[in-house]
């Protein structure tokens with residue numbers, strides 16, 4: 001039975017409101033595993049498929065894992081689940097990986113969870129090899145793992161600047177390189193790279209992050225040309241500000257909302273940059289776009305960078 005669109009909207013609205021308050025309370029997205037009783041295996045798009053999501057321990061990666069699990073895919077999540085010393089906000093911990101796996105399994109699919117650093121090809125090869133051992137195939141890759149460091153270029157340590165490029169650009173390239181041979185074996189596949197609206201313009205104090213995100217959009221478009229004849233699509237999603245620990249931390253609140261460094265202050269600031277009347281978006285909004293790009297409805301969409309930006313990029317010419 002197909003989902004009533006109105007009902008689907010109401011469901012996701014309710015979930016969004018619940019999720020935002022939980023995320024602000026530091027509880028992440030524990031509630032979004034609620035199974036939609038209207039969805040049966042007959043109308044799930046990804047039953048029998050396998051999806052790998054990097055940076056899947058929390059935030060947007062967790063939402064993507066849950067969204068693809070709801071579509072019936074078996075899920076592989078990997079995450080560094082450790083602190084990179086130059087990063088000024090707390091990164092994921094092993095318990096986050098455990099929590100995502102638990103939530104994914106609530107959807108009735110299998111989940112392989114591994115610690116892996118996307119800067120290391122050897123780690124990624126192990127993840128892909130274990131995926132094939134456990135599931136025998138790989139159909140979808142979402143290169144989501146990312147970090148942010150802020151500061152004016154002339155004041156930033158080389159290490160802090162280069163770590164962002166190493167994770168957000170080199171790490172994405174290495175992820176795709178490790179996964180593409182398995183996608184080619186299926187003669188069909190989906191690659192989605194999580195870029196950012198920061199890859200659409202420039203922002204003082206964010207040169208490393210913006211350079212990495214412009215870079216992955218170029219990478220995405222180039223790889224789309226390399227894998228297209230194998231019936232593999234390769235697209236980027238460019239989120240605006242999303243309610244995840246990357247943004248919801250003291251460091252970012254003080255930087256972006258110095259007069260009111262609270263979740264509310266940050267939200268109001270973001271609202272001003274959007275055309276639509278919304279501040280920070282829920283991670284599920286990005287998961288919805290990724291899930292669409294992996295669906296049959298997007299069979300012939302490739303090489304695009306899709307803004308999920310509440311209109312914030314409409315003023316730019318990029």
Ligand SMILES: NC(=O)c1ccc[n+]([C@@H]2O[C@H](COP(=O)([O-])OP(=O)(O)OC[C@H]3O[C@@H](n4cnc5c(N)ncnc54)[C@H](O)[C@@H]3O)[C@@H](O)[C@H]2O)c1
Nearest residue numbers: 055059060079080092117118145146196239241242244246
């Ligand atoms: N939150 C936002 O406002 C926003 C906006 C635009 C784009 N993005 C992008 O979305 C993606 C997810 O970010 P998020 O907001 O969920 O942040 P997050 O910090 O909550 O999640 C990122 C995850 O990536 C993992 N990770 C970082 N470095 C890694 C590495 N070297 N190897 C493996 N895993 C690693 C982290 O441990 C973490 O679990 C990132 O690429 C980010 O740049 C986020």
